[in-house]
Amino acid sequence: MELLYAASVGILVSCGVFLILRSRTFPVVLGLTMLSYAVNLFLFSSGRLSLNSAVVLGHSSEYADPLPQAFVLTAIVIGFAMTAFVVILAIRGRADLGNDHVNGQVPENKVKR
């Protein structure tokens, strides 16, 4: 199971980084979202994986680590705030600059669609 989990995190990181390296804003936003999934899963896993042991007192005999969970919960919400901000920034950038290239201008030698 651990291997599968780690592989999933790795794949998410790869896909996220690849998308972040694209030249248009929307894929970059998707990439950031993907990378934040990966980061959340990674942080969460620092409490190790445990099955059927939710940290609600009295509901199970052993408990998972609650601290990474609390941190990741915060991270998810902040990640949402960040994604929202970035995507609105992308809209604003498109509106002000006339294109959605991350550098603010479409390179000369590239054909504009």
Add this chain to the structure above:
Amino acid sequence: MTLLWIPLLSLIGSIISSMTGKLTRNQSTSLSLLMPFIALCITISFAPAVFSGEEVRETISWIPLLGINIAFRLDGLALLFVFMIITIGILVIFYARYYLSSKDSMPKLYSYLMLFMTAMLGIVMSNNVIQLWFFWELTSISSFLLISYWWYKSEARKGAIMALTITGGGGLALLAGLLIISNIVGSYSLDVILASRELIQSHNLYEVALILVLLGAFTKSAQFPFHFWLPHAMAAPTPVSAYLHSATMVKAGIFLLARFYPALAGTDIWFIIVSLTGMTTLLFGAYVALFKHDLKGLLAYSTISHLGLITLLFGLNTELATVAAIFHIINHATFKASLFMATGIIDHETGTRDMRKINGMWRYMPYTATLAMVAAASMAGVPLLNGFLSKEMFFAETLHQQLLGSMSWIIPVLATIAGAFSVAYSARFIHDVFFNGDPIDLPKEPSEPPRYMRVPIEILVALCLLVGIFPNFIVDDILTSASFAVLGGYVPEFKVSLWHGFNLPLLMSAFAVTGGLFMYTQRRHLFTFQASLPPLNAKKAFDNSIYVMIKWCQRKIGAIENGSLQRYLMLMFLIVLLGAGWPLFEMHELVGTKELTPVSMHSAVGAALLMIGAISTVIWYRTRMVSLLMISVVGLMVSVAFTRFSAPDLALTQLTVEVVTIVLLMLALFFLPQRSPKESSSMRIIRDISISAGLGIVVGSICYALITRPFESISNFFIANAKTGGGGTNVVNVILVDFRGFDTLGEICVLGIAALGISKLLINLPLFMPGSDSEGRPWARERYPILLASISQSLLPLALLVSVYIFLRGHNLPGGGFIAGLITAIAFILQYIAHGSNWISERLTINYRKIIASGLAIALLTGVGSWFFGRPFMTTWFDYFDIPFIGNIELASALVFDLGVYITVVGATLMILAHLGELTANAPKEEVNI
């Protein structure tokens, strides 16, 4: 506390003067004089104690753990400087009242002058080297403001920048030197440093520290080859020059030599650097001064030369030379300040400072001329004046050293030559300006200045005479106590007196005077000779070197920073890849010792879905809608993963956030192109795939290595105390609202700020509003499908009920403010989608900003509330109550905090989405080709 008041009063004075713009000139001046005057009285009250050998100290603890304190001390040396700084400051302020024209802003000058005074007082009184350095840099900055006082003049701006660059750069060197010294002795306290002479001088970093400290001192006191900023600083108003270049700014460098003399001096390297620099500066300044046609230029180089003289005296490593140096500090301050002020009067009355035009002033202003001539005679070292006494001591000391072995005789010879030059330029100052025929083409008809403008000069010249005639009577105490401080508690037998009998120093003086006068009479030849030399333009060289440096930096920056964010990101990822990947190679075994969990069928399918979703997002990334759908699969699977691995709160949060995110991204996609063009070259695709694959492998491996290793968690504390301390059984929620409630408070602040930022970003947004989708198909005419509208409307109360339930149970079961807030937000967003924002705003006017603010306020006030019970910020309280019909119920202050979280989340989420949604409803429909 009284010691602290000396710089503090001057600072208060600076603030007061800056506010006197509406007052008359006289009122403004008197008000400005008040604070320094009180400071002077305080200083005088300390004088008897200091003269009797006491050192007054005051320390206010600031960051005691780092050894950083606000510490002041007043010993003889500091007292001497404080006296000079305040007295000459008062005279300069008084003088400036008459010097400034009605166009110039008086409050500005006074305010800057007193800021500068504060900085100087801070330097001389600091007992902590970091604090000393802080004031040191403050003098650089305030002198920048003073020199650029006439900011509209190009040379004033350039002079100010040059002074700031040189002295500021020296300041950085000084900081480095002071840090090394503090490191050697293990304290920032000046007391400790001054007492650790052996420790510092035996350390192998002594030379480095010494050179760095000397760099600071030499740049500030305009020693060769850093002297060139000083003549350019003459673009300042004359009162400023009189203050900066007689008693303060340049003397700060000298002060530093004197202050650190007990700790750093006495070695060969000190002698070589300090005395050679001083000697070069002395000769160079005296020589150049003779050829300056500008009155202030002459005084500037003369100042450089005298500073060289003082430096040379410190470099001679003898006790009497040090006494002579301190004596000359006093004398130079008095005669140079009065000369600058006299120059200001001449400039003021004639409209020029060119000595080739100003001649025969004796007839127009005999009174001023007399004063200026006495001061100039003192500068030349004529008997009965204070300049003579210290010069005589200087000559005597050059004779009493054996530092250069058999070539030691060269020092007195060079000193005599420099003395001759200083007589020559003083003679030129007197003869050229006040006699030598008639004035030529003066812009103004000269006359005596206003009566009171001469008062400061009269006081200073009187001092020159008094010290010159009754030296023991006037300066004995202060000179003794200052020397006592510099020499580290020991004063040699010395006697300052007018007449030492016929001896070698007197002969040297006689040589200097006759030689100087002879030189002056033969000046025509010298001027021709000087004119034939290649011009040496320090300003041009300075400008060029700055230009070259800036060009170099720009090239380097251009090479790294080409404006492509894509490239920066790529480089950063590369660095991460290398930094995170490298340690993996040093690890022996990737798999840890923890027992692995068996793979179940569900998990395998879930992981496969997640991976397929992620890879599909990448494959179809140019068809944005498709990739958005694919990434939503990933988000969903992440929340499933949280469920699987015992994190129900996370799963709920992830699920609700996912819904909001996807709705938001879909809405955003409406304003963005539907497709990404094909832009990247194949090479770039390969490069990006390699980087991302590499990072994925590295992060995956680290993750695997991490989760297969056993560990000790600190979480047992939270599990053990959640019920008893926080009153809840859902430990994650108790951590969020109780144990680490401060984190949560910060987090909802971030959320609120992001929402506010977004609403600002959307103001006046010029929109691309496509009339159709990317395939050219028009949007559906039915914007709000009736089915969705009716279902969503009936769902709303239900959804709200669910969110209340989730909220209330949060403390004990999965749920809480975050999740409930998101559910409420989603319920409302569904209404927006189904009915459009116009429909909503007809029925409901909500100011989301106020909602966010009230949510934050509730959370914050809950935290503050615990103060009223004498507990630290955000201590929670809970208890159980028996309420009829409902039963036993727990009430906790954490619930109120969670309510704040809930309200903030609702407000922020709706603000983000509703604002964006409103744009589609209100913006005019126009066809834009994309």
